[in-house]
Amino acid sequence: MIEIVNKWFFIQILFCLMVFGADDLPPTFDKCKRDTNFDKCLVDAVNKALVLLKDGSAEFGVAPLEPLKIKSMSISSGNAPINLKQNFKNVKVNDLISTSTITRYRTKLDKHLIVCDSISKKIEVIADYEISGRILLLPITGHGQANITLIDTKIEHHLIGEPYTKDGVLYNKLKEYKVIFNPKRVYMYFDNLFGDCRLSEAMNRFLNDNWELVFNELKSGYSESFGKVFKEITNKIFTKVPMDTLFPR
Numbered sequence: 251m252i253e254i255v256n257k258w259f260f261i262q263i264l265f266c267l268m269v270f271g272a273d274d275l276p277p278t279f280d281k282c283k284r285d286t287n288f289d290k291c292l293v294d295a296v297n298k299a300l301v302l303l304k305d306g307s308a309e310f311g312v313a314p315l316e317p318l319k320i321k322s323m324s325i326s327s328g329n330a331p332i333n334l335k336q337n338f339k340n341v342k343v344n345d346l347i348s349t350s351t352i353t354r355y356r357t358k359l360d361k362h363l364i365v366c367d368s369i370s371k372k373i374e375v376i377a378d379y380e381i382s383g384r385i386l387l388l389p390i391t392g393h394g395q396a397n398i399t400l401i402d403t404k405i406e407h408h409l410i411g412e413p414y415t416k417d418g419v420l421y422n423k424l425k426e427y428k429v430i431f432n433p434k435r436v437y438m439y440f441d442n443l444f445g446d447c448r449l450s451e452a453m454n455r456f457l458n459d460n461w462e463l464v465f466n467e468l469k470s471g472y473s474e475s476f477g478k479v480f481k482e483i484t485n486k487i488f489t490k491v492p493m494d495t496l497f498p499r
């Protein structure tokens with residue numbers, strides 16, 4: 251009996267591998283040939299692909315990108331005037347795909363480098379937070395729900411790949427995904443700071459009046475967290491689809 255079950259299981263797995271081997275992009279995705287028009291072609295192809303991936307892809311093991319869920323993020327800044335530790339849990343990033351557009355690509359595939367610019371009208375981060383530290387000499391502590399909303403954010407993406415071969419076929423895996431955020435405005439709201447309603451309102455007003463200073467100190471932490479998530483998502487596709495299939499010569 252066990253053997254029959256095992257065999258059946260094995261056949262099913264084999265079948266799944268044949269059907270969902272995912273060694274190519276789904277036919278609904280556009281592809282770009284590596285010619286002089288490559289960078290321009292990628293802008294449209296990837297913008298379209300992101301819309302198709304918005305609700306996730308079982309085939310590639312990509313979870314929905316909207317809302318984008320991140321289990322936890324830890325962000326700290328150890329430099330005066332802002333000495334802060336923020337822990338976020340159950341992070342939900344809203345509007346990331348539907349308000350974002352890639353505007354430009356600058357690829358150097360021979361150097362395994364993809365650089366692109368995007369603009370996001372609104373990135374809303376909702377999460378459980380814990381915060382402690384000092385901002386401009388003022389102590390800050392608290393835990394509760396946070397809302398960090400970035401408006402009109404220019405993002406520069408640097409995808410740094412590392413080629414490898416599997417069964418004689420060339421793939422490219424990202425070893426680094428650098429993100430540089432440049433928002434026009436950041437709104438921050440941490441409910442329940444100091445566990446005190448009035449102090450909380452006052453501190454939130456202070457944070458928003460000084461948003462540029464506060465965000466600039468925390469920016470590299472946010473960039474690192476998002477870079478990690480973007481890298482993981484991109485690699486789900488890059489490690490399944492060979493380079494020459496993804497970007498035909």
Ligand SMILES: *[C@@H]1O[C@H](CO)[C@@H](O)[C@H](O)[C@H]1NC(C)=O
Nearest residue numbers: 374376397398399437438439
């Ligand atoms: C988060 O903050 C932004 C900017 O203040 C606001 O527009 C939005 O409604 C807030 N979202 C939630 C879920 O409270």
